[in-house]
Amino acid sequence: MTVTPTPFSLNAVPEIHFSAGRSRRLADDVQAVAPGAGKVLLVADGALVELGSAAPMVRNLEESGATVGLYADIAGEPKAAQIDAAAEAARRLGAGAVVALGGGSALDIGKVAAAIAPAGKDAMHYALAAQPLPAGGLPAICLPTTAGTGSELSATNIFSGPAGKKLWIWGQETKPRRVILDPELTLSLPPQLTAWTGLDAFVHALEACTNRHANPGNSPTCHKALALIAGALETAVRRPGDLAARGDMLLGSAFAGIGIDNCGTAVAHNISHALAGLAPIHHGLATALGLEITLAWSAAEDDGCFAAAARACGLTSAEDLPGWYSGLMTRCGVARRLPEAFRSFDAAALAAEMRAAENQPMRLASAREVTEADIDRFAGAMMALA
Structure with a gap:
């Protein structure tokens, strides 16, 4: 019998x-993606600027x-107004390139600002x-300082519009020309944020290789991400200065970013985006909480994808995943x-x-x-945590 691929x-x-320390060659990277560029806009998390983490990059470029x-008016989730302000900063400067430094918010803001700056239209012009x-658009370079979103490798960019609702801008045009993965940049991330961002990356990889869009070309990358994160997250949380664990987490996050860029996410992200629509x-x-609530249900009718993901985590079967994942959350x-803020809302609102x-x-x-009854049940379980 012939099997069709x-x-x-x-x-x-x-x-x-x-590589560790790779960010110290930023000026060379800028010239590689934007030869002759004499003006560069650095888009960075405000906290990184306050901590002095952005200063070495500025010195290297200067x-x-x-x-x-420098555009660093970034805190919390990205907003359309921040994208517009960064794009305007690039235009005023006459920038030939944009460098985005930070977590997912700074990366998404920098990527979209670089893509839309020359055209002069605001972010809402392209939303949804x-x-x-x-x-x-302007050539961009991304340097993630967290191992979580994988935004540096994704064409999907999430932000809040003027009304506070989660929106997105999607397009290959928003991808950077070059990504610098330097685990030294993640060493200062505190344990709680290491855990939260690392679990986010885990969910990215898991959902991308188990949802309805999963395919045999993308799943091996997701499985590698799961293996790296499963092996390194607890160490990175407990021993923040462990450069090997930080490197594995950064690679795992990047591979997970490739995974969701190709196959997207699923119900855990439906829940997390819905939560963000209610309160910060x-x-x-x-996302970590959303997966814990839904994982046993998702894997109950496994077609083999969850079993393969479980094996990537060093487990025997899909049935092992929910308990192991909950244990990982606890250990972290x-x-x-x-x-x-969520005490002001009920399950119906979520x-x-x-x-x-x-x-x-995502649903x-x-x-x-995901039936209507499933939504009500998941919402009730989540809001019970408020």
Whole structure:
């Protein structure tokens, strides 16, 4: 009997350069992606600037003769106004390149600002694919300082609009020309954020290789991400200065970013995005909690994808995953508790957000059909943590 191969397509991956200390060659990287660029906009997390973590990058660029502009009005989840402000900063400077330094918020803001700056339109012009992204954006370089979102390798960029709702801009045009993975940049990440961001990366990899869009071209990358994260996260949380564990987490996060860029996410992300529509919450924590609530249900009708993911984590079967994952959360010190702001909402409010149009792609991609009753049940379990 002839078996027809499963068709699939994979998206382009930017250049990736990995090594400890690699960020100290930033000026060379800028010239590689934007030859002759004499003005560079650095988009960075405000906290990194306050801690002095961005200063070596600025010095490196200035010593090469570049004029450096800085946009660092970034805290919490990214917002459309921040993207617009960063794009305007690039235009005022006459930047020939954009460097994005930080966690997922800074990376998403920098990527989109670089893509839209030359065209002069604001972020809302492109939100939810209302208009195609312009060609000819500024060359960008991403340097993640957390091992979580994988934004440096994803064409999906999440932000809040003027009304506070989660929106997205998707397009290969937003990808950077080059990604610098330097585990030294993640050493200062405190244990709680290491846990939250690391679990976010784990969920990315797991959902990308088990949802309805999973394919045999993408799943091996996700499985490698799961193996790296499963082997390194607890060490990175307990021994923050362990450079080997930090390196494995950074690679795992990057590979997970490739995974969701190709196959997207599923119900745990439907829940986490819905939570963010109600009140501020760290995305990694929201996603980690969303997976714990849904994992046993998702894996109950496994077609083999969850079993393969379990083996990547060093487990025997799909049935082992939920208990092992809950144990990992506990060992990493994750409290099953929503921020106090969520006490103002009930399960019905969260369920309504889970049903919102912008969250339906994640619901529909889930391994199992997410029924109306499932939404109500998951919402109730989540809001019981408030």
